[in-house]
Amino acid sequence: MARLPRLTLPGYPHHVIQRGNNRQPIFRSAADYGHLLGLLYDNSRKFEVAVHSYVLMGNHFHLLVTPETDTGLPGMMQAVGRSYVRYFNDLHERSGTLWEGRYRSTLIQTDRYLLACMAYMDLNPVRAGLAAEAGDYPWSSYGHYGGLRSDRLVTPHSLYWTLGNTPFAREAAYAELVRAGVSVPQQDALTRSVLSGWALGEPDFVADLQKQTARRVQKMRGGRPINSSTKDVGKKDI
Numbered sequence: 001m002a003r004l005p006r007l008t009l010p011g012y013p014h015h016v017i018q019r020g021n022n023r024q025p026i027f028r029s030a031a032d033y034g035h036l037l038g039l040l041y042d043n044s045r046k047f048e049v050a051v052h053s054y055v056l057m058g059n060h061f062h063l064l065v066t067p068e069t070d071t072g073l074p075g076m077m078q079a080v081g082r083s084y085v086r087y088f089n090d091l092h093e094r095s096g097t098l099w100e101g102r103y104r105s106t107l108i109q110t111d112r113y114l115l116a117c118m119a120y121m122d123l124n125p126v127r128a129g130l131a132a133e134a135g136d137y138p139w140s141s142y143g144h145y146g147g148l149r150s151d152r153l154v155t156p157h158s159l160y161w162t163l164g165n166t167p168f169a170r171e172a173a174y175a176e177l178v179r180a181g182v183s184v185p186q187q188d189a190l191t192r193s194v195l196s197g198w199a200l201g202e203p204d205f206v207a208d209l210q211k212q213t214a215r216r217v218q219k220m221r222g223g224r225p226i227n228s229s230t231k232d233v234g235k236k237d238i
Contacts, residue, residue: 007197007215010069012107013052013114013157015194018081019060019100026059026098027090035087039080041153042234047076050155053118055140062194064114066157072077076104076164087229106193107209111203113190114159118145118174120182120190134178142178147171177221 008014020026027033033056044051048068055062067073070212085098108117118141125137134142144151145160147167163173182190194199199209199217209217 004197005215006074006102006105007107007209007213007217008067008070008073008105009107009198009209009212010067010072012209013064013071013110013117014039014105015108015117015190015200016063016073016103016105017194018103021097021100023100024098024173025060026061026084027056028092032088032091036080036084037139037153039083040076043076043079044153047072047079049073049076050157051070051140051153052114052157052160053121054153055124055137055142057124057130057139058080062124062157064121067224070127073105087116104197105196106197107199107201108190108193108201109205110157110159112202112205113186113200114157115177116182116186117190119178119180120187122178123182135175145171146178147175169170176203187226 021036036056037054040051040054043049044065049072050066050068051063052066053064065073067076074174081099081103088098089095108114122134122137122140122142122145125131125140127133131137134140135146135148141151141154143149144154145148145156160170160174163177164170192198194221198219199206201209206218
């Protein structure tokens with residue numbers, strides 16, 4: 001079956017993940033992390049993509065972004081991916097592919113999932129045992145939102161500003177949100193949606209998205225009625 005094109009619509013937050021090929025490391029030094037952040041900064045501005053949140057892990061990275069155009073996100077990811085592979089291969093004297101394949105992405109409903117997605121990303125290093133707390137990990141946008149440092153790459157989403165009337169209030173509220181964690185159902189939903197490419201949100205949100213694109217935004221159920229011979233079809237795709 002032909003692979004569906006990515007779902008990309010301007011003005012909506014997109015959760016993005018790019019993995020290393022065969023889960024191999026894509027960073028070997030602090031300089032590598034810094035180089036990718038520099039590429040993201042330059043190309044997010046070139047392609048008009050607001051980067052709200054990010055986390056760079058050893059063999060993959062997550063972004064939460066809002067593109068201003070329907071070509072902005074693909075353009076940014078292609079430019080960043082190609083430039084980083086050239087840099088990484090030249091520096092580490094290697095050749096061949098670095099990425100698992102094309103990046104994965106999906107749209108998420110802002111009011112229901114945006115802050116949860118940010119916390120989910122910031123807690124990735126904690127879940128992986130790389131840091132005791134989100135603020136201990138240097139390669140995420142948590143430091144910016146937690147008031148630990150200013151990050152030029154980050155453009156806060158308007159929803160973040162509703163957390164408080166002052167910078168201190170917003171930082172404290174966001175830190176508490178991350179400390180509270182993300183529920184297992186939310187984690188599962190965020191993971192499944194970005195890997196599958198299906199939009200994540202309530203039925204009305206998904207229905208509204210479908211009116212704006214010819215590409216299906218939600219997985220369709222099989223047309224045959226469920227019976228003893230068909231009830232297990234498709235379970236491996238869940």
